[in-house]
Amino acid sequence: MVLWISRPLPAGMALPSPAPALLIEDRHGIALRSTRAADGSRFQWLPLAEMDPDLLVAFVALEDHRYFRHHGVDVRAVARAFRDNVHAGRVVSGASTISMQTARLLRPAPRSWVGKLHQALWALRLERHLSKQQILEQYLNRIPLGQGTIGVAAAAALYFDGSARDLSLGQAALLAGLAHAPSADNPLVSQQRTRERRAAAMRRLQALGHATAADVAAVRDEPLLAPPRSAPFFAPHFTTGLLLLAGGPHGPVDDAIWRTSLDLELQHTLEAEVRHTVHLLRARSARHAAAVVLDNPTGDVLAWVGSPDFWEDAAGQVDMVTSARQPGSALKPFLYALALDRGETAASILPDIGRTYETPTGPYRPRNYDRLFHGPVRLREALGSSFNVPAVELASRLRPPSALGVLHRAGFASLRADPEHYGLGIALGNGDVTLLELANGYRGLANGGAWSPVRRRIDVPPDDTARRIVSAQSAVLVLDMLADPTARVPGFGLRTPFEFPFPVAVKTGTSRHFTDNWAVAVTGRFTIAVWVGNFGGQPMQGVSGVSGAGPLLQRAVLATVRRYPPGRLPDPSSIGAIQADICPLSGRRPGAYCPRVAEWFVPGSVPADTCRWHRADRIVLPAEYTEWTDRYHTDPAWDAARVAHVTATADAPARFRIVAPMDGDRYTVPPGVDPRFATLALRVIGTGAGSTTRWYVDGVRLSAPRWRLQEGVHVVRAEAPVGHADEVRIVVGRP
Numbered sequence: 001m002v003l004w005i006s007r008p009l010p011a012g013m014a015l016p017s018p019a020p021a022l023l024i025e026d027r028h029g030i031a032l033r034s035t036r037a038a039d040g041s042r043f044q045w046l047p048l049a050e051m052d053p054d055l056l057v058a059f060v061a062l063e064d065h066r067y068f069r070h071h072g073v074d075v076r077a078v079a080r081a082f083r084d085n086v087h088a089g090r091v092v093s094g095a096s097t098i099s100m101q102t103a104r105l106l107r108p109a110p111r112s113w114v115g116k117l118h119q120a121l122w123a124l125r126l127e128r129h130l131s132k133q134q135i136l137e138q139y140l141n142r143i144p145l146g147q148g149t150i151g152v153a154a155a156a157a158l159y160f161d162g163s164a165r166d167l168s169l170g171q172a173a174l175l176a177g178l179a180h181a182p183s184a185d186n187p188l189v190s191q192q193r194t195r196e197r198r199a200a201a202m203r204r205l206q207a208l209g210h211a212t213a214a215d216v217a218a219v220r221d222e223p224l225l226a227p228p229r230s231a232p233f234f235a236p237h238f239t240t241g242l243l244l245l246a247g248g249p250h251g252p253v254d255d256a257i258w259r260t261s262l263d264l265e266l267q268h269t270l271e272a273e274v275r276h277t278v279h280l281l282r283a284r285s286a287r288h289a290a291a292v293v294l295d296n297p298t299g300d301v302l303a304w305v306g307s308p309d310f311w312e313d314a315a316g317q318v319d320m321v322t323s324a325r326q327p328g329s330a331l332k333p334f335l336y337a338l339a340l341d342r343g344e345t346a347a348s349i350l351p352d353i354g355r356t357y358e359t360p361t362g363p364y365r366p367r368n369y370d371r372l373f374h375g376p377v378r379l380r381e382a383l384g385s386s387f388n389v390p391a392v393e394l395a396s397r398l399r400p401p402s403a404l405g406v407l408h409r410a411g412f413a414s415l416r417a418d419p420e421h422y423g424l425g426i427a428l429g430n431g432d433v434t435l436l437e438l439a440n441g442y443r444g445l446a447n448g449g450a451w452s453p454v455r456r457r458i459d460v461p462p463d464d465t466a467r468r469i470v471s472a473q474s475a476v477l478v479l480d481m482l483a484d485p486t487a488r489v490p491g492f493g494l495r496t497p498f499e500f501p502f503p504v505a506v507k508t509g510t511s512r513h514f515t516d517n518w519a520v521a522v523t524g525r526f527t528i529a530v531w532v533g534n535f536g537g538q539p540m541q542g543v544s545g546v547s548g549a550g551p552l553l554q555r556a557v558l559a560t561v562r563r564y565p566p567g568r569l570p571d572p573s574s575i576g577a578i579q580a581d582i583c584p585l586s587g588r589r590p591g592a593y594c595p596r597v598a599e600w601f602v603p604g605s606v607p608a609d610t611c612r613w614h615r616a617d618r619i620v621l622p623a624e625y626t627e628w629t630d631r632y633h634t635d636p637a638w639d640a641a642r643v644a645h646v647t648a649t650a651d652a653p654a655r656f657r658i659v660a661p662m663d664g665d666r667y668t669v670p671p672g673v674d675p676r677f678a679t680l681a682l683r684v685i686g687t688g689a690g691s692t693t694r695w696y697v698d699g700v701r702l703s704a705p706r707w708r709l710q711e712g713v714h715v716v717r718a719e720a721p722v723g724h725a726d727e728v729r730i731v732v733g734r735p
Contacts, residue, residue: 008129009132026234026267027261030264032349043154046164048137059136062201106122143179152305172199174224177194187224230564241321242457273555287534288318289305289530290435291529294439297447299440300458306320321533326431326516330430337445337475338406340478347588351624353671360420366388367389376586394427400419449470456686473577476571478505483504485499501708516532517543530552581599589606593616665728666731666732682716684726694718714732
């Protein structure tokens, strides 16, 4: 043994390790984050002579205060540890000296008595050939200090945005306190535990005469973290998640640069929008928000905002892009797409009436968000208005195993329980999912019903894994329904945050008790999902998906389209769908007394029978809808609420008229807004209304029902193919 200890150390064992720097870039080559080794660790080597003296004092005081008085093994500490371990009946103290810890860092050994012996022997050998200063330099440059940092230099750069050459006594104590449990006690995991560790370290320094009571008191108010200033540290949640995957199949071994899919300029814009959102909603008890943007063709993550402030003391490091919560109605489109594959059509009539379902957990009586029932509703309208009762009826027809199956195919891996656990409530989002899963599921619909993984790096081969969620026909038709502003009117009214100058499919979701708001937008090019709520699950005060997440989604879409053309959603005709007129009340071919509306159908699914609900002198509904018959005849508000898809009376069809804008409306061109987005949506209701309506402003035909604002007095005119027309006069002035 003496001969082995006397032998020279292996060649290169105590040489300073290389410090490879990993640079994480955005898709355009802009630095996001640096100073990590290729295995994901932060590693910088700093000579002992250049380290702040307080750092040396703090580590020696906390880890081995007799370091300069023993020869590698502290016999007194070993005896005390043996006594404590015997008394406790388990290992409560290891008596490891700095030399022994350095030996373990240089020559890893199992954490056992055999491992301790291994450390002790190597510590004696290190002490035989290296000075105390050389061993201490090895130790301080190799000790893990949390968040992948290796050594005091890397830790000081991460936590304090500073150098280990110049630290305060409190910062030195904090780093020394991390050596015991770096993964659990670092300030990016638990600031409370870090604060307690630092306080204990300061008391130890005071007890050994290295700090005064005034020093201890001053450190209590010293911040634990400093926001990064010099080294790049952008998109923190995205880059942190990327580094956690470094050991996986896409984790490189020798790369010095990672080129990611992120667009930093878009990232900065969405971070500002998320902060703006929580500022506006703070009075309504909404303190957090998140957003993610995906490129549809490639799955590239273009932006990833996990929280309003990564440096927030309490919960800034919570990443709501990957944290699972209940999505409310946001899961409905996948069930509707499955229903289309099972034979339903966009014109199918679903019952929105009081109904009780017998389930294994007892009677279940679903209710709508507005606490009303709406009678017979077309499938298109039920989805666009996000009525709950028809969605539960669909889940009942499909059965929970099938409903859960389509969600699994759409990538919702967070739904781990069996179908009985969720029951019919799966239609209303009673299972926890992540924002990233939600965005990528909708991206699958945009890609013709085919799911594929997201991509975070563009410098590695893409993952070609793919699977079909639903048929391409069903995916396209569902997006067409979600992009239909008329279908949204009965549930959300004429004014929503989802008015865009290009086609966008939109869906919202609100969990029970207003704890979570979700909203998703799909264009031909990209998919955006946003969340608003509280990390702790506290309910918001009346904040719905439209009023909470909706405005954030609108701003996120407009911000994204400034950098990426929105493209066009697939037209139903592109998948072979055909249009046919139907009665909007019964969903059947229109009879002599029916209003008409055009609907899309997969070939072979156009209704063959004619509506018998409209008679010459009255409306006759099936027995289950009897209580709604009088309402269709006598309630004028009902006509407006349903956008005149039903008749006010049997012999007086709903009047063709413009409802947006209204006659006499005044508008201003908002300052600082891209002129492409300063536009006005045009809406018409009544007999003959539909996609074939022709729009004119000041006599000039428009190609789409949207007009770019221009100063002056203007006449807006709408014409129906059947001869009906209406016009209104509006004024557009200066702001």
